[in-house]
Amino acid sequence: MYRFIDYYHNEVQLSFEDHPFAANPKHVWVVCRYEDKWLLTKHSDRGFEFPGGKVELNETANEAAIREVKEETGGIVKNIEYIGQYKVMGKEKIIVKNIYYATISELIEQEGYYETYGPVLMEEIPEGVKKDRRYSFIMKDEVLKRSLKEVKKRFKM
Numbered sequence: 001m002y003r004f005i006d007y008y009h010n011e012v013q014l015s016f017e018d019h020p021f022a023a024n025p026k027h028v029w030v031v032c033r034y035e036d037k038w039l040l041t042k043h044s045d046r047g048f049e050f051p052g053g054k055v056e057l058n059e060t061a062n063e064a065a066i067r068e069v070k071e072e073t074g075g076i077v078k079n080i081e082y083i084g085q086y087k088v089m090g091k092e093k094i095i096v097k098n099i100y101y102a103t104i105s106e107l108i109e110q111e112g113y114y115e116t117y118g119p120v121l122m123e124e125i126p127e128g129v130k131k132d133r134r135y136s137f138i139m140k141d142e143v144l145k146r147s148l149k150e151v152k153k154r155f156k157m
């Protein structure tokens with residue numbers, strides 16, 4: 001398990017074990033790959049980030065992940081796999097997020113992309129995201145670096 005402090009000075013715990021913090025977490029975050037590129041979204045307030053969001057009532061975390069990818073990028077998930085989980089000790093509440101890796105079969109243009117401007121494809125996630133104001137705070141802690149490392153290891157990239 002990894003522990004660190006995030007962009008907002010909250011403590012974060014991260015693990016790539018099987019659901020260490022909650023069996024049914026309320027949040028999901030999806031590292032997406034489409035045609036040999038990373039698929040992100042541009043959130044209207046936060047900036048570039050991998051898609052994700054909240055699990056709705058009567059929905060599994062897995063289903064939420066697939067829905068969020070479609071809503072925020074237009075991406076159709078071909079395959080999705082749980083890779084880990086993190087817990088953020090926020091000022092008001094504690095949240096737990098499942099991390100997934102998804103491959104995308106096609107990008108379908110949507111009429112709207114919820115709170116985002118839609119899909120953004122990147123060959124590489126730049127080294128300097130931490131200091132880059134165009135990137136969301138959720139991309140600015142160790143979750144990103146360690147998740148990409150985990151994905152590359154597991155899927156032999």
Ligand code: GTP
Nearest residue numbers: 006007008010012088090091092093095097138141
């Ligand atoms: P609302 O009902 O919309 O308020 O959502 P929520 O309160 O269930 O969760 P929210 O997204 O507001 O997040 C609660 C806390 O967790 C805040 O302190 C956020 O900064 C923090 N947080 C949410 N997502 C992430 C994330 O992916 N990474 C990090 N480091 N912090 C996060």
